[in-house]
Amino acid sequence: MKRGLSVPDPPDLEFRPLVVIELAKDTKEETKEWLVKKIMDKKKDGGCQLLIKPLAMPKEDENIYLVGGSTKRLLLGAEAVGLVKECIDGSMKPFLYSNHKEYKDWIEDGETFLSMAECQYIIKYELDNLRSREEKNIPGYSNSKLYPGKSILRRLQTSRIMIQVFPLHDKEELKRLRYQWYLKVRLDFQPIDQIRNYFGDTLGLYFGFLEYFTMALMPMAFLGIPYYFFAWEDYDKYVIFATFNLVWSTVILEVWKRLSSTMTYRWGTLITKRQFEEPRPGFHGVLGVNPVTGRKEPVYSSLKRQLRIYLVSVPFVCGSLYLAIYVMMIYFDLENWAIAYNQEQQSTLSGLVLYVPSILYAIVIEIMNRIYKFAAIVLTSWENHRLESSYQNHLVLKVLVFNIVNCFASLFYIAFVMCDMKLLRQSLATLLITSQILNQFVESLLPYWLQKRSNQKIKKKVKAMNVDTDYTLVEQIHVEKDMDTYMGTFDDYLELFLLFGYVSLFSCVYPLAAIFAVLNNITEMYSDALKMCRVFKRPFSQPSASIGVWMNSMLHHKKNNEQF
Template structure:
């Protein structure tokens, strides 16, 4: 600090200094980390957390401790998800529901769009039905419950692991606010602490702007929905036969890619908006600013990543109306419908594409961009080599200056460098837990990605970037509260996916209410026999809207011969009102959702109670310290009394 009380940050704003950073030093710890940690060959080796702490500080060490623990326990979830997926593959062709769809050669379905869309046979979607059952089966329910428990156990075990680690570092009861005040007083004994302030006006403005941003993000999700609707209509009119036949799947795939591109773009916009809102709040300390920024950026990123998935999971095919009375976008394009075997495959495709693109492309860019920048900076800093080529002599460079130059040539880091890594992993954790019922392979993809992520981050920090300023910490901060909130959302999300998106509940209602088994016709038939015919309603072709172009007929049918078509819903054939079965299924969905969420939340509470946050060894360590300190104080009191 200067005599005018100017800090280093103030001098940098005045361009007195170009950059400030601690040097990568040629020392034993650094060489050990480069050889034993920042190497791809050590991908399955345990991390040297104590060495990381000595070199980068506790904050960075805790990030890698958390990431390593998360990846370790993710391996269990990955194995469970893989078992569920493989079990689904084994029943790929044995489902009674998919068999009925494959054999429905005379079931004429209503057109999927208005213009030039023909009638179609239910058996044409045989493969899609088999894939749907591979994902949507009884194992899905068990796996969703397992993941709800896993999320709780993971957080509880992390709390124990964190307590053990920071106790070894003698930082368990460390206070960050006290540390910041101490540093200020060291720099200036006349320093007065900045008081806590609260402005209802500023809070109202921040809240309104945050809500406006969320509305914009939801609007982008609506735009993706409109794209899918228009894409289906355009693909069905394509001259390419394969594209015309797979119009729905093509719309889902291209919509998922477009969703990924919006995530990449909006991530930058969300960051700027979150920083602006933090500046409006005027937080008292850096840690408070970091917490405020974390909450805002995660909220914006959550809506950016999941708005489209929420629509597919809970609204697709449920707000589109029915033949003769469709809901339309701009009065022209119909909203999408679900396949007769359910909408869960659409959600599966969307999640698979986004996770694969996000993890593969993001990791490649995360490594290539710093590597290319580093090479370019080194090439720009080679004037001496050119002078040697011209025959000019150079003075020998001081070894210290050479070391400074090498550090300066590395990529710069900022206060949010570690924050970006946390945010990336927390978003991945959200994908892994919230909609995992529709994508059992999510934990496996996340596990494989994290094995590379740990070494990728290590290589960046040790070889491509300047050394971070070491900072103390005794936990991962507000990220723990964010992870706990995601755990609750995971219970709600998976419960809704099974109750609403999956065909599990309608099938169970049919089995135990309307199936041949319940009607007394026990002839060895599967109890789900007849479910597809039961779940399809009848529509009279003469009731199409007057302005709608009459659909093309099917091969083998004379024009006008098709007088009825089927569609997925539970409606009466005369007035298209909801049937009694619809209300039975609605009540069963609601009952299952309440039961699932209460059971899952009770299990989470029991698990959090059963697994103590603090290990007994840590408690006993503090007990021994208290006992020792009290004995010392009492001994001193006795000595002073005797004197």
Template sequence: MSERGEETGFEMAIVVPKRKEKEGYGGCNDCVDFLVRELEKAGLIVERVVGVPAEFIKLAAPIETLGRAAAELQMKKLTYIGMELQFEWDQVAAFVRQPDGSLFSWCERFNLFHYLIYGIVNKTDSELMLKFDGEEFQVERNESVLRRMEAEGFVKEVFPLHDEVKRKQLLRNWAFNYLDFTWQPIDEIYSYFGTKIATYFSFLGMYTRWLFFPAAFGLAMQLIDFGPLQLFVLPAFFIFIISWAVFFFQFWKRKNSALLARWGINYTLSEYKAIGTEMSSFTRMDTDVEKKFDIYKMIEKSKLQRDEWLGLLLRIRNNVIVVLAIICLQLPFELAYAHLYEITETEVLRYVLTAGYLFAIQYYTRIGGKLSVTLIKYENNQGEESSAASLVYKVFGLYFMQSYIGLFYHALLHRNFSTLRQVLIQRLIVSQVLENLIENSIPYLKYSYKKYKAVHKKKHERGSSVGKPVRLSTRVEKEYLKPSYAASIGEELDDGLFDDFLELALQFGMIMMFACAFPLIFCFAALNNVTEIRTDALKLLVMLRRPVPRAAATIGAWLNIFQFLIVMAICTNCILLVCLYDQEGKWRIEPGLAAILIMEHVLLLIKFGFSHFVPEEPAWVRANRVRNVAQARDVCSKQLLKSISSLDRKWD
């Protein structure tokens, strides 16, 4: 426990390869001993563990160490007046704390750990000679010791550790809390995993709660015989689910903004900081510098415009490549599967065919994902988030064709709604069960294989000598063998949330676009998501390493995909209603068809019009933002007046 009341747990680990036993450990120039001494000098708490697969250096940081590192790094943090200012350890009381009372978020602590451990450099006036396992290497002046050890292969990995106290608390209050179906300790999740993962679970919980309303409506339609009113109940259900989806996403935006306000993320008044920077630089410029600056701005503007249009053309080219690959390669494969499913007579063979298809399509989509990652590298995307969004759009196109073309085939070409309902049930059951099985079994199998390999190697080194059995006795070596939270494709650009959001988006499209054909589908989705909350929690807390934090504060490109699926749902369900009510199979403009077309236009109006009736941020968030903007304006105005006054005195 640190002086200011914050618990200090081991949160980072450095992995060092096992050395030969005959060489021993230690020595005046041993690089590991040198690194440990420097880490302790930097204020970190260090514990060395010799495990079966490797040697580990566990690191913890008192709050004072992190605070002084944040000041050295000139980290910007939110203050109680709503402005982000440079952190000062002596003025720590002025900075907003996290919901759990800690000073720094997990993302900030992770960055500070990296700053501290990679900031250990050779401060001598000459090259530093170090040794590891009998091999010598040198570290140049002002070179990072840890990076040099990584380049030489003497450090295998640096990864975050689970905090056992907080992890067990989350297991008890979250993963094993089956009685509260959708409740989650979002603030604790945010403090432990960071903004992006907390935002995902907040979205998943809200989405699941809202699913109970259409699930109840669909269950009532399944159990109650409405008689002659049945023709009116189905359109009413259609209008209800579209309105439900529109309002859900509007209220999600409100909740997202409220979460960010509570976490102190959406108060970054960068525009005022930019104004202050520009005005202060303006007061320091003379006439000649201003002219040069104007010329530089013109050149920079031309370059930015050129890069903007070049990036747009590159994205269009890459999107065309992906679309052609979908049409020429994936579409025939999907239609062939749909046709085989149609002509297959027994249900058992259909389930086997569906399972085989889902296994086979995984390889195709992974190849498409790898191709998308390669194409994105040649785009002029601005930052990692822009690249990740481009990857999301491209890969979702592959999965969109994979998930829905067979359903369109049964619904539109053959107009076989009995088969369509069976396919929907099988897709939900097989795909969801298969996805959950893969999500939880693959990490366990990877861990078991790595564990067996490490233990077998240790036994082989011992030979036939009798001794204690080889076991993984420490938590850090077990975590080292666990797989990381990574996406199945595009690990360079996104983490495992890519797969989790993709699963939600595909489910949302399936239940929305074919709702009129099978209203009970919402019940299956709600039950699946209740289970998904707990399985995803167990996956993150037990099966995988602690994820590296990411700063994304919204669901990003996935929101646009969900909005696109709502528009698609309006179109497809209108077509389904036409097919259901046109018993003779003839496309005739009748009053019923005209009513459906009118309903389609009304729903599109609801989609694009009702969103303006629900504000995207709550009133208290907007009021706080306005107050903080006014305070920031006052501060910037005072700084500007001081700059102008000092400039006038200089000219006099």
């Protein structure tokens, strides 16, 4: 018997693997049979009506399943999730399968109408909405309780039965995207539409904003050069630059709102109806009834959550801010020591020592930011927010408050307490350059090198297997399942937010800040492209109409800057 993809294709239907499900190695057979049946059952019977096949590997005790769907099933799923498509007359309308001939890109049976990313998003949507009906527990695991309306995939993940679910890369399409994106030398813009088509709206918007922000920094960078060299000590002229800075920070955000709306309208997400937000996977509580949907789901007292926020989270944030201020004062002590040492020695070495405190402080800032973010994630999860949007808002608030104080407090102290412009320029330049180097190394170069070594070992392991199936597919699955999971655009937007703060607040006293920001963004484009294509698993596409809470954060920061 041929080993490999052991479930035969349905008649006249070519199976295309789109999503991979990996179960724990010790998963019981009755659990696997129950899950496969659930995924393949018809919608009216409580299933997903999708196609699923196990990837059976000899001498390998693994439980890997490939999930796909027929063309008609995916098109009906596109209607269910409310995908918006362009019509022949140029208008944007939610897709209706019954009116499929009205849409612009419809060809024959519609097999190529949906992109691979859209198909994967539909499958993820259907899997997430696979809910229990009469089951009291997961078959084979009596302790893993189920109740009507409970998401089966979420319960499998919280019970450690399901290890991961991830979408497969399209190797040929990814190869073309990589060439257009970062492999060829070019002077034009990024292929934003191709990025969006492959990775989804969320990443398309991020790279669109990164490109726009870089272009918006150009006037500040070009204007900063003559100010830096010809108005170095003429502080009256800096008032003009500060005024231009204020107008610039206002205009670029307003222009981006318009560009973002134009972009998302063309993509069809601006008018997408917002789905009812389900409870997040980590939310827990006693079983109750949702008064809106009427479904049974966990219920948690809002009073308990508020007590956790105000009695634990707020004191933790305040204590962290105190620690950041304390570390800042240690930095100033080191700075005073370095200045005294240089005045005493008056040598080349002592001149270099002047930069040591700023470099050490920049490294400490990056370390503290990362440790604090980890603590903030744990703390926000412990607060037990019901919705993902609420969870993200509280997490962003915690992280932004600490990062603003940790990164900017020393600069404000130097500017308004010490009134030392020379030290301010030195500290700002050191913070910018050091943080950029550390971020590029930690976020992209180091993971890429580690992933490349891991891929070589996996390829040797797969070639040593005696398999009677597609080596390319097996190798791809084994490589991708061991890749790191992309955790979203949080860190990327946070880095851009801090850069926006450095430029909008302090470029009037250090005009070269915008140039460093431009250089950082250019390298960020290529390093982020590299990590998305070569380091991380392909993320599921997510519809997005804007950059969300980050736009509000920048607008709020701009208003504070105006008041200041």
